[in-house]
Amino acid sequence: MTTTVDADAVPRLGRGVRMRHDTSRDRHVLLLPETVVVLNDTGTAILELCDGTRTVADIVAALRERYGDVPEEQVHAYLGRLVERRHVEMTK
């Protein structure tokens, strides 16, 4: 089962989830109760745009501006997985 992501939805970090740079290991992480999720560069770029104001479509557009060709379905799939794990929530 995969969670479908609506292009008009507005994602933000889930309740109790924090993102920070782990300076001693030089990487970005999501911090949750009892868990540390290590992010790769793509994940970091997407999650930095999940600010509770941008829509998923805005995020794809912003990523394309920065990185050129970004497949929409990959961003949707990534966010869908995070929503399922409640690391991200959709505000509409």
Added chain:
Amino acid sequence: MTRDDAEQSPTMGTEKPEGPLGLLAELTYRCPLACAYCSNPIEIAAYRDELSTADWQRVVTEAADLGALQCHLSGGEPLLRRDLADIVATARDQGLYTNLVTSALGFTASRAAELHDAGLDHVQVSLQADEPTLSDRIAGTPSFDRKIAAARTVRELGWPLTLNVVLHRQNIDRVDQVLAAAEDLGADRIELANTQYYGWAWRNRTALLPSREQLAAAEVTVRAAKERLRGRMEIIYVVPDYYATYPKPCMGGWGARQLVVVPTGDAMPCLAAHELPLPRANVREASLRWIWEDSPMFSAFRGTDWMQDPCRSCSRREVDLGGCRCQAFALTGDATRTDPVCHLSPDHGLVESAVEAANEARGSRTDLPLVARPHA
């Protein structure tokens, strides 16, 4: 804390070990509850000389400098420390994710507001059962109603809520009702953690170890609930290792990810390591960096060099890391032996006989008397 962070493996060889991911700060062993499965040491009275506020603030800062990302504030009951919010504030200043692990007794509206202002990230409330009679009997004190009220306060203040229920012979038949109560409270997560037999739980093992039949029924319920609640409530089920084939990779490896500091300042790789025959390492006498990187306490079982057979030559030695050192010591008197819950352990009979007793001699009784831990 044995199941997360699977991405990371412990550092081997002579290099400095990578820093810890988490600090478990056991602020006090005083507690208003008297749970018979408490992981605190039997000699609780020996831990009254607690670290000061300034000591804890230094420990938290040194842990963050070493690379820790999370700070779990536990006990005993951490709310009995009047300086809890000051310690939380320091941890937040250091960028740590702060997690309060509480019985919820003393979690008043004003205390909750103070902790919220200090930046506390998350609250985990323990429940002993889904209803007051059993919950209060297991907790050894009337507490159920206050726990429910506290859980509601957590959600009202916008915190994520985790419930933690230690499962054993006397409450495991009510897993379904426990899950319903958690749903009703709007919990984000529930940890259903089968008892691990250290400290007081070890002393009460006969009255706590469930039967095979009880476990099988609970596992069916949990599997169905995980499916039904997917995306709404996370369910973490911690398997009972006495019934497992292989041991758990305890703490993700000795001195690999977690750093525990107990009320008197002793630092240990695991919260059950009090009785292991290793030289103590105390934050009043040494820096946390020396303790983590160089102390005999933390070096003793790092990596795989310390292992005996069957672990030494086992293809799973990097998977389960020999299991739990504290369990090996409790059951065999030798902390370097294979964890006896492993079916390959020459000492596995010690576990099998406890399991057989739980399935035969006591019949269906689920209310055997418990030895309560003292409050302080």
